[in-house]
Amino acid sequence: MDQKKRFEELSIKDAPKILTTPPGPKSREILKFQEQNESSAVSYPKGMPMALARGNGATLEDVDGNIFIDCFSGAGVMALGHGHPEVLKAAHEQIDKVTHTLDIPSETRMKLVKALRGILPKELSRIFFGGPTGSDAIEQAIKLAKFNTQRFGIIAFEGAYHGMTSAALAVTSDSGHKDGLGPLVPGVQFIPFPYRYRNPFGCPDDMVDEFAADNLERVLVDSHSGYSKPAAVILEAVQGEGGTIIPKPIFLKRVREITKAHGVLLICDEIQAGLGRTGKMFAFEHAGIVPDIVTISKALGGIGFPISAIAYREELNTMPPGKSIGTFRGNMVAFAAGAAALNWMVEQKVPEYAAELGEKVMKRFREIEKRSKILGEARGIGLMIALEIVEDKKTRKPSPELTKKVRKMAHQRGVMIEVGGHHNNVARLLPPLIITEDLMMKAVDILEGVLGELE
Numbered sequence: 310m311d312q313k314k315r316f317e318e319l320s321i322k323d324a325p326k327i328l329t330t331p332p333g334p335k336s337r338e339i340l341k342f343q344e345q346n347e348s349s350a351v352s353y354p355k356g357m358p359m360a361l362a363r364g365n366g367a368t369l370e371d372v373d374g375n376i377f378i379d380c381f382s383g384a385g386v387m388a389l390g391h392g393h394p395e396v397l398k399a400a401h402e403q404i405d406k407v408t409h410t411l412d413i414p415s416e417t418r419m420k421l422v423k424a425l426r427g428i429l430p431k432e433l434s435r436i437f438f439g440g441p442t443g444s445d446a447i448e449q450a451i452k453l454a455k456f457n458t459q460r461f462g463i464i465a466f467e468g469a470y471h472g473m474t475s476a477a478l479a480v481t482s483d484s485g486h487k488d489g490l491g492p493l494v495p496g497v498q499f500i501p502f503p504y505r506y507r508n509p510f511g512c513p514d515d516m517v518d519e520f521a522a523d524n525l526e527r528v529l530v531d532s533h534s535g536y537s538k539p540a541a542v543i544l545e546a547v548q549g550e551g552g553t554i555i556p557k558p559i560f561l562k563r564v565r566e567i568t569k570a571h572g573v574l575l576i577c578d579e580i581q582a583g584l585g586r587t588g589k590m591f592a593f594e595h596a597g598i599v600p601d602i603v604t605i606s607k608a609l610g611g612i613g614f615p616i617s618a619i620a621y622r623e624e625l626n627t628m629p630p631g632k633s634i635g636t637f638r639g640n641m642v643a644f645a646a647g648a649a650a651l652n653w654m655v656e657q658k659v660p661e662y663a664a665e666l667g668e669k670v671m672k673r674f675r676e677i678e679k680r681s682k683i684l685g686e687a688r689g690i691g692l693m694i695a696l697e698i699v700e701d702k703k704t705r706k707p708s709p710e711l712t713k714k715v716r717k718m719a720h721q722r723g724v725m726i727e728v729g730g731h732h733n734n735v736a737r738l739l740p741p742l743i744i745t746e747d748l749m750m751k752a753v754d755i756l757e758g759v760l761g762e763l764e
């Protein structure tokens with residue numbers, strides 16, 4: 310069966326279908342229960358009030374029978390969509406065999422390692438499964454960098470999001486997540502990322518990538534920069550939560566050269582941008598570089614099973630047995646689902662499909678940007694797409710209020726999106742990579758309508 314037909318079968322074709330403006334009565338009841346019983350820190354239902362019933366491919370149904378086009382994918386997790394049949398089959402088969410083995414090997418574990426080795430650059434010859442979340446992988450990567458260099462500093466970038474645990478939060482830039490928590494992990498320093506639309510250097514906008522790389526070199530070379538030689542530089546090859554910031558390949562190439570020249574390890578966080586999202590299996594491939602350590606999670610569990618991994622170079626494989634341990638490093642169901650998902654992704658050329666569809670979507674959004682009074686910039690790579698919303702296109706004043714409205718109105722019309730960015734003014738689209746062109750373009754039409762109405 311051809312790829313187009315195969316992808317069509319995964320989702321509900323006639324989505325979106327809104328029967329009652331969300332949240333409908335059943336959703337309201339469940340949301341009320343959640344509000345009364347769960348933490349005040351619960352966040353996503355605030356922007357997309359609904360209770361979910363089931364998912365098919367790039368579509369999700371709530372308990373009131375509304376069907377949505379999912380352009381959010383559970384924060385980038387559901388790369389192959391909801392309820393993917395081959396992945397489900399692998400998970401079902403595994404659950405009857407063995408589900409928890411710590412790091413004692415199994416055939417299933419071997420399958421996932423082989424699948425990962427098959428898509429990673431050959432230089433990244435070692436895989437380590439840490440705790441189940443992306444943040445765990447970040448902790449693991451930082452620990453490995455420190456252990457190998459015997460240094461403790463980390464350079465991270467403004468706009469970075471690496472997670473919520475102690476070291477991962479320390480290298481995350483958003484003060485909203487950090488305020489009131491006191492000092493986290495010492496030795497972390499931030500430098501500007503090449504954010505062209507909000508150029509932090511005052512240079513010509515098309516030079517921002519070179520300036521950002523030069524600045525990294527400067528802080529490493531200048532003994533009065535206040536930066537001691539760090540263990541590692543950590544970055545997202547395409548920043549996600551920071552607002553889908555896409556550097557030019559030259560930036561990543563220069564960062565690779567500079568870190569290598571200074572004996573500083575380069576950690577590339579591929580938790581969100583990796584596994585096909587940007588149109589390549591890993592986002593760093595766009596620059597033709599190979600980092601020293603790569604973090605992987607989100608889509609790795611196939612259909613949302615929590616696992617994470619780091620991949621790293623042979624010469625960093627120095628930890629003695631037991632140096633880094635943990636209970637949940639061997640979820641066999643996640644491994645089985647992950648292996649099935651990765652193999653299917655390769656077989657069906659999912660990253661290539663994401664690249665092609667992403668270009669078509671960006672063509673539409675760039676046209677909309679020209680006409681729109683509030684869409685400051687549309688940017689995207691593969692199916693990692695962002696709409697930066699502003700009050701005024703000349704001043705570029707960010708509008709978090711309008712962005713919130715974009716998400717709310719899109720949700721009410723049956724399209725789920727995320728909001729992020731430095732000023733919470735970036736509407737972010739992370740659809741499953743198997744979304745059909747038809748559903749994707751319906752989502753674009755709906756967003757175009759919403760932007761038009763908000764002007």
Ligand SMILES: Cc1ncc(COP(=O)(O)O)c(C=O)c1O
Nearest residue numbers: 442443444470471472549580581
């Ligand atoms: C780039 C990146 N790194 C790390 C994380 C943290 O992953 P988790 O939420 O699973 O801890 C995220 C989550 O959004 C992410 O986008």
